[in-house]
Amino acid sequence: MPDSPERAARLLRGPDGKRIYLQLLRIAAWIAWRYGWRRDEKGETLLPFGATPESIVHTVIEKVLEGQRTWQGDGEASFIIAAIGMIRSETSHIFEKPEAKVVEPIIQAERTDGSDDERDFASNDPSPEAQLLEQERETLDRTRYDLLLTEIQDDEELSDVVIALHDTHSPAEIAERTGIDIKRVYQDIRTLKRKAAAIRLPLVARAAKERQS
Amino acid sequence: MKEKQSPAGVFLDNLLKAACESEPGSIEEIRQDLHDHRIDPEAELAAFQQLLKTHAPTWQERAEMERREAVRKLAEPSPPKDRAAIIEGIKQLVAGMQALGSSVPAGAFHRNFESAEQQDLESLFQDLSHQLQQLKSGTKRQDG
Numbered sequence: 001m002p003d004s005p006e007r008a009a010r011l012l013r014g015p016d017g018k019r020i021y022l023q024l025l026r027i028a029a030w031i032a033w034r035y036g037w038r039r040d041e042k043g044e045t046l047l048p049f050g051a052t053p054e055s056i057v058h059t060v061i062e063k064v065l066e067g068q069r070t071w072q073g074d075g076e077a078s079f080i081i082a083a084i085g086m087i088r089s090e091t092s093h094i095f096e097k098p099e100a101k102v103v104e105p106i107i108q109a110e111r112t113d114g115s116d117d118e119r120d121f122a123s124n125d126p127s128p129e130a131q132l133l134e135q136e137r138e139t140l141d142r143t144r145y146d147l148l149l150t151e152i153q154d155d156e157e158l159s160d161v162v163i164a165l166h167d168t169h170s171p172a173e174i175a176e177r178t179g180i181d182i183k184r185v186y187q188d189i190r191t192l193k194r195k196a197a198a199i200r201l202p203l204v205a206r207a208a209k210e211r212q213s
Numbered sequence: 214m215k216e217k218q219s220p221a222g223v224f225l226d227n228l229l230k231a232a233c234e235s236e237p238g239s240i241e242e243i244r245q246d247l248h249d250h251r252i253d254p255e256a257e258l259a260a261f262q263q264l265l266k267t268h269a270p271t272w273q274e275r276a277e278m279e280r281r282e283a284v285r286k287l288a289e290p291s292p293p294k295d296r297a298a299i300i301e302g303i304k305q306l307v308a309g310m311q312a313l314g315s316s317v318p319a320g321a322f323h324r325n326f327e328s329a330e331q332q333d334l335e336s337l338f339q340d341l342s343h344q345l346q347q348l349k350s351g352t353k354r355q356d357g
Contacts (some may be wrong), residue, residue, distance in 0.1 A: 012261075021261045022247065022254055023237045029250040034229050053250070054257055065268035084233050092275060121269035137218060145221035169230035172325060183214045186235040190242070193232040196225065 004070035011079055012061070020076060021057070028053035030086045033197055035095045036137070051094050060086045143208040146191070147199050161188045238270060294336040299334045306341040313348045 002010070012020065029037075060083055063069040071082035152158040157180060164174040171189060175182040177198045218226070226329075235242060244254045266274050293299050 005269070009265070013265060013269065013271070017245070017260055017265075018261065019237075019240050021258070022240070022243045025252060025257055026237075026243050026246050026250075026258060028245065029252060030229055033250070053239075053313060054252060054260070058260065061261075061264055062268055065264075070329050081237055139220040141225055142219060145224055162224070165227045165231060166224055167227075167266065168236065169227035171231055171235050174231070183236075187238070189228070189231045189235045190238055190246075194246065194249065196228060 002068070004072075005065050005067045008061075008064045008071070010078065011076060012065075016076060020080065021061070023080065024057050024060070024083050024087065025053060028057045028085055028091070030193065030197075033055070054129060056087055056090045056094075057128060059090055068167070077096050081192060083112060139208050140204055143211065144199055144204045146195065147204065148196050151195055151199075152192070158188055158192060161192065165189075165192075185188065226264060285343075285346075289342045292335040296331060296334065299331075299338055303334070303341060305337055306338070306345055308346060309345050312342065313345075315344070315348055 005011060011017065037053070048099040050053065058068065063086070064071065064083070069086055071079055071083075073079075149162065152162065157178075161174055164177045170176075171182060171185045174180070174189075175185045178185070180188070247254045247257075270278065293302055
């Protein structure tokens with residue numbers, strides 16, 4: 001069996017190579033979106049360390065072609081599954097880096113002499129600042145979810161899929177639970193994803209604020 | 214993504230995973246989704262082609278790259294064997310680059326040629342030759 005870079009090159013240079021690349025790009029955009037990535041109207045990105053979904057996919061493909069990352073199996077389906085895992089891994093590395101996540105407690109940030117005191121040896125629990133950010137993220141998730149439900153409330157099929165998605169992410173299981181043909185389930189999932197992404201962050205934030213007041 | 218999540222968070226994560234596991238839909242749908250995320254599919258496909266050329270070139274592309282590299286090396290003069298002639302050649306290259314308005318790297322000015330190894334001098338000669346060729350090519354393009 002040809003080695004991993006050779007198989008990948010053959011697949012990506014084949015008749016479906018461009019479609020595969022665009023598909024991976026879309027998935028990377030989805031994953032980054034879930035982490036909170038947005039691109040504003042000016043086209044500027046808001047990702048840590050200047051990364052973009054494009055750069056993430058570029059890095060993954062480059063590593064596969066150079067043999068730094070490998071995939072088993074043969075064919076498009078196994079390649080895409082492997083690539084999705086690599087994209088998640090690369091995205092996670094970016095967003096989970098301490099420099100991207102940490103809100104340094106003010107009392108530490110203002111100290112310039114590198115000194116420690118007993119407050120530096122606290123527990124492993126998140127700081128109050130980190131907890132606040134987490135709460136805000138949950139509030140945004142809840143608001144986006146409510147706005148999405150409001151939008152699809154008159155669509156019975158989409159509502160059924162939404163209910164199923166609370167318990168499972170498997171399209172096959174969703175089809176089984178709802179009795180909806182699997183092809184339609186795929187379409188419904190893409191529709192829901194598109195609708196969720198279309199609810200722009202400023203609208204979500206405004207709605208969240210109104211509910212809090 | 215997180216151990217403890219709100220039901221909304223679980224739903225959104227499941228929606229993402231389900232979307233990744235679903236059939237991709239038509240190419241037009243993929244393109245539209247990319248536009249929705251403000252990603253230019255055409256620009257990215259061009260970058261993709263370049264990525265393949267660089268990291269998985271076909272034998273024709275590899276042959277073309279090697280041919281261009283060979284032509285580039287042929288066009289560059291070989292350094293003279295004589296040490297004094299190399300130093301003189303470096304000074305002429307520096308003068309040539311300055312005449313074309315280029316700022317020459319400080320090392321070429323201040324290097325103590327007397328203590329430099331033969332290999333270093335030859336390497337510097339070739340680097341400066343290449344840079345001068347590049348400058349001349351750029352000048353020709355500007356003149357049209």
